[in-house]
Amino acid sequence: MLDPKLLRSHPEQIAEQLRRRGFELDVARLNRLEAERKQLQVQTQQLQSERNSSARAIGQAKAKGDDIAPLLQAVSDLKARLEAAEERLRELQEEIGEVVMGIPNIPHESVPDGTGEEENVELRRWGEPPRFDFEPRDHVDLGTALGQMDFEAAARMTGSRFTLLSGPLARLHRALIQFMLDLHTSEHGYTEVYVPYLVNSDSLRGTGQLPKFEQDLFRLSGEHDYYLIPTAEVPVTNMVRETIIEAADMPRRFVAHTPCFRSEAGSYGKDTRGMIRQHQFEKVEMVQVVRPQESWQALEQLTGHAETVLQKLDLPYRVVVLCTGDLGFSAAKTYDLEVWLPGQQNYREISSCSNFVDFQARRMKARWRDPETGRPELVHTINGSGLAVGRTLVAVMENYQKKDGSIQIPEVLREYMGGAELIPG
């Protein structure tokens, strides 16, 4: 959510900045609603003030033993007028609230202009795509040949876009999780957290998935109105919802491994083969809650933490900065890490690191006490995948494959694999 004060005072400037990301802000409508709100609010508050003072007068008269009948007479129609005004004001504020909640974040000035994915800008590359003296296979062929990856069985027990892993491949998947968590907690200063995988709608509103992106979520039916988390960002960021953090406790850095559940109703036909796009996948997520003046530095740092995972796994990747048109709803700036997949001969997204500045914090009422002002101020929130586990498994399989279909185990994972160096073909 954008600062309502800014939205009121400089709507044209905000509209212009939002136009960069292809969002058309209806300034005329907003101004009209605001003008009406202002007028109605003043009127309502006048009536409330009237009610308060007359109620007080009645109380005093009663205490003195005076006759209160004429006073009661004087306020006889006040209540009806007040209720009508309050009702209209409430409706109006709801309408304004809906409009405001549907406005995306303003892109940071450093974000390149563009209309979509193809205009994202590559910043740097790390590592060399491996050369094979044979035709490299993709993870589906490799996993199926090993007999340790079964999409058909998963489709029978559930449906499409699910995977069944078994044996060493299942263990490798788990090893990746352990490795990532250990790295971030022991070397990058994150606190590991375990969180609910079901959340309420307030939490999803707080991080920006609701109200606009309900179709991407799995929602429970039955007694509770809960949703399956689409990312650990939701529960972890909401840890600080409606709290005031003391300056000494900043910054806060959390890392969590969770499954993620995405309906992605709009993605039919995209990445239908393999584990790239699933309804359920594991992710290790880093979240930072920082002082506003530190958030841009924190984004660079957090992106580096995600890169370290790829470097330690010796997986070639590149870093791109998303252009304005590809930016997520809540983000002010996003770096994507894309890993090299020999099976696709392409770089594919494996991590997304974003600075949300105060956008989520305002929705969540997440604040800290600024020693400069002594008052509660909004925090900034940053998060990033460190990394998407399923896609990392894909990357390891495809980059570490051998001609006979066996898969070499990256050195840093061996301690989590009982010392094994190879998944034999």
Added chain:
RNA sequence: GGAGGGUUGGCUGAGUGGUUGAAAGCACCGGUCUUGAAAACCGGCAUGGGUUUACGCCCAUCCAGGGUUCGAAUCCCUGACCCUCCGCCA
């Protein structure tokens, strides 16, 4: 699943219809005292919104929503969450 208790400011916690936005304590900030610190003493200290050049004034908020009333933290209803006991259970 059954029975009961609770939810008040950063924290603890008073407060059952009329200057209560809310006692008191803690924490925090400033001052006096002190070589310095502590203690003691004095003072300050909620959030959001409207309005004003400004001092300020006004409104809302005591879990949420509805109701009763001239007037609700306080009474009634519904819901959420927390706690205790019983039952069941990984």
